[in-house]
Amino acid sequence: MAFKHLTYAAIPLIAASMSVSLTTHAATIDQLNRQIQKLSQRMAAQDQRFRINGFASFGITQSDEEMAYNDIDDEVSFSRFSKLGLQMSFNMDAQNSVVTQLVSRGDNDWETNAEWAYFKHEFNNGFSTKIGRIRLPAYQLSEFLDVGYATPYAQIPAETYDSLAPFANMDGIDLGYSTDVGDNTLNLQLTYGHTKDDEFELSGVIDFSATFQSDTWSTRVAYGEATLKIVSDDFKAAVGLYGGATDDIESTFTSVGFTYDPGDLYFTAETTQLAIGSQFVDADAMLATLGYRMGRLLPTITFATTESTDDEDREFARISAANPVLDADSGATLAVLMGAANAFGVGDGSTSQANLGVVAATGAATIAVLPTATGTDLVNKGTLQGAVTAASGVLTGHAGLQAASNRNTQRIGLGLKYDMSPGTALNLQYDIITVDDESGLFDDTAWATNAATGGTNPDSSNILTITIDTVF
Amino acid sequence: MKLSKQLITTLALTASMSMAHAGAVAVAGASSPLAAASSADVVKVFLGKKKNLGGVTAIPVDQDEGTAARGDFYTSIVKKSESQLKSYWSRLIFTGKGQAPQVVGGDGDIKNMVANNPNIIGYIDESQVDTTVKVIFKP
Numbered sequence: 001m002a003f004k005h006l007t008y009a010a011i012p013l014i015a016a017s018m019s020v021s022l023t024t025h026a027a028t029i030d031q032l033n034r035q036i037q038k039l040s041q042r043m044a045a046q047d048q049r050f051r052i053n054g055f056a057s058f059g060i061t062q063s064d065e066e067m068a069y070n071d072i073d074d075e076v077s078f079s080r081f082s083k084l085g086l087q088m089s090f091n092m093d094a095q096n097s098v099v100t101q102l103v104s105r106g107d108n109d110w111e112t113n114a115e116w117a118y119f120k121h122e123f124n125n126g127f128s129t130k131i132g133r134i135r136l137p138a139y140q141l142s143e144f145l146d147v148g149y150a151t152p153y154a155q156i157p158a159e160t161y162d163s164l165a166p167f168a169n170m171d172g173i174d175l176g177y178s179t180d181v182g183d184n185t186l187n188l189q190l191t192y193g194h195t196k197d198d199e200f201e202l203s204g205v206i207d208f209s210a211t212f213q214s215d216t217w218s219t220r221v222a223y224g225e226a227t228l229k230i231v232s233d234d235f236k237a238a239v240g241l242y243g244g245a246t247d248d249i250e251s252t253f254t255s256v257g258f259t260y261d262p263g264d265l266y267f268t269a270e271t272t273q274l275a276i277g278s279q280f281v282d283a284d285a286m287l288a289t290l291g292y293r294m295g296r297l298l299p300t301i302t303f304a305t306t307e308s309t310d311d312e313d314r315e316f317a318r319i320s321a322a323n324p325v326l327d328a329d330s331g332a333t334l335a336v337l338m339g340a341a342n343a344f345g346v347g348d349g350s351t352s353q354a355n356l357g358v359v360a361a362t363g364a365a366t367i368a369v370l371p372t373a374t375g376t377d378l379v380n381k382g383t384l385q386g387a388v389t390a391a392s393g394v395l396t397g398h399a400g401l402q403a404a405s406n407r408n409t410q411r412i413g414l415g416l417k418y419d420m421s422p423g424t425a426l427n428l429q430y431d432i433i434t435v436d437d438e439s440g441l442f443d444d445t446a447w448a449t450n451a452a453t454g455g456t457n458p459d460s461s462n463i464l465t466i467t468i469d470t471v472f
Numbered sequence: 473m474k475l476s477k478q479l480i481t482t483l484a485l486t487a488s489m490s491m492a493h494a495g496a497v498a499v500a501g502a503s504s505p506l507a508a509a510s511s512a513d514v515v516k517v518f519l520g521k522k523k524n525l526g527g528v529t530a531i532p533v534d535q536d537e538g539t540a541a542r543g544d545f546y547t548s549i550v551k552k553s554e555s556q557l558k559s560y561w562s563r564l565i566f567t568g569k570g571q572a573p574q575v576v577g578g579d580g581d582i583k584n585m586v587a588n589n590p591n592i593i594g595y596i597d598e599s600q601v602d603t604t605v606k607v608i609f610k611p
Contacts, residue, residue: 053565087566099568120568130568143567150562183512185521263551296555422537422554471562 049091056084057148059467069461070158070441079106081155095122115169130174138164140220140257140270148469154429155465157304160285163274167202170195187211199232216262224253244279251276266291282310283407302413308406341387356391363388404448409440424470431463494598496545498609504590514609515550520570529591532573539578545595
């Protein structure tokens with residue numbers, strides 16, 4: 001009771017003091033609000049100056065084939081397509097910025113590398129330039145190759161995208177120009193630089209690309225040239241054995257791409273042409289992907305092919321220069337053995353593939369009619385037999401190597417991308433790869449060994465890939 | 473009793489006003505030199521394809537994901553879902569070609585920002601338009 005009285009009595013007092021303090025508080029709150037506003041503006045300005053963006057893909061991939069295709073075999077891999085990237089952009093002002101991209105790949109034991117590190121300057125007239133470690137913009141998807149979320153794929157069709165994979169980034173300079181053409185945009189890009197890995201060095205790289213972009217579609221052409229040099233000793237020895245150049249190897253690359261993305265429908269296609277001298281595979285490749293968005297789902301179907309176009313050239317060079325010691329007994333080389341066969345009227349004495357075929361096919365018949373006596377006749381017989389064995393040995397070994405380096409591959413891929421939330425997608429992909437007696441992207445060492453030892457090489461590989469792709 | 477009845481009526485009115493969601497409009501500060509713009513231009517500014525409107529620098533700012541104005545602006549004006557938008561920006565961000573607009577909150581925050589910076593362009597629900605802002609595009 002006493003408490004109740006006290007409370008009633010206290011009310012006016014409290015009310016009076018409250019109204020006073022409320023007024024003072026209102027002023028303070030106003031002040032605080034202004035401070036918060038200023039602070040948030042400063043934070044906003046800071047946010048514009050320094051930004052961190054990231055991308056990541058984690059997933060599994062496995063095929064039903066023991067022999068690895070594109071480094072995927074029948075053992076489940078958690079690392080093949082897993083990667084994490086952090087991009088930091090520091091904008092000094094509206095025109096100058098520094099960008100670095102740190103990428104860790106599961107495929108590379110999660111080692112972190114600065115794949116991009118460049119300074120960018122934007123001129124006022126649509127020109128911009130980058131200098132430092134930059135992306136080599138060869139393919140249509142080159143610039144966001146690693147950002148799984150930005151593509152419809154769990155794994156990008158390797159038939160097209162594998163060839164230049166070791167040279168995705170390079171040290172150099174990039175000059176860009178962008179201009180409006182009506183409601184559309186034209187982007188031109190000229191890139192120059194060089195790059196190397198443990199096996200190769202690519203120098204004097206010049207790449208030019210033009211992209212024409214409307215609201216719903218874009219089309220792009222790119223052409224590049226570079227000089228290739230082999231730096232690894234093992235590779236040099238292998239190529240040198242077949243008479244291929246190991247330095248100053250001219251290479252060219254062309255890509256034509258088209259994308260139509262008006263909303264629900266999604267279509268993209270790209271065709272590429274790669275030509276490299278020496279013993280390297282020249283190949284044409286293409287891919288086409290059609291998809292249709294249904295709410296959060298994007299089902300796609302992909303068709304991709306690659307075919308080597310210089311099989312004959314590589315063949316000729318290999319045999320004409322195959323000059324190791326071939327006959328263990330006499331120490332004779334292929335040229336000497338073919339010359340000996342010619343002395344018996346077998347073949348024309350050359351080391352061409354055609355002549356090796358003639359010697360291998362007809363040598364035995366000549367041996368059969370040679371006199372079987374002793375002395376010189378016996379030696380002659382042995383020499384001719386050596387030539388026949390060498391010719392068929394070289395042809396068999398060569399056929400294995402040839403098949404191991406040739407390409408004639410088709411991929412049919414079924415994909416389903418599910419947007420779990422904006423910025424995160426679950427990506428399922430099932431690829432059916434078929435090859436036509438040629439290794440394509442199968443492990444070529446295993447393929448050649450198999451061919452030489454009479455083993456059976458696979459004609460297909462079915463690959464399942466599941467990834468979670470995110471950008472943040 | 474009378475007081476609370478009045479209060480309820482006022483509350484109901486306010487509620488019905490904010491419920492009368494009229495759709496998103498693009499706004500700049502009341503005293504900004506930014507003038508009326510076409511739908512295509514506004515879309516280009518928000519997709520980073522255009523950095524000025526009629527010669528005046530235009531800096532876009534976004535609302536938080538999930539606000540009514542943002543949902544309406546991107547669905548009916550830009551015509552991109554949040555996922556498509558994210559994918560679009562990731563292609564630009566990770567090629568070093570651009571950055572998505574800054575995200576600053578809701579209608580009130582946008583009004584604050586455009587009032588303080590004449591180059592900022594935002595979007596708010598039409599019902600929130602007052603004298604501090606001017607509408608530069610209304611669908």
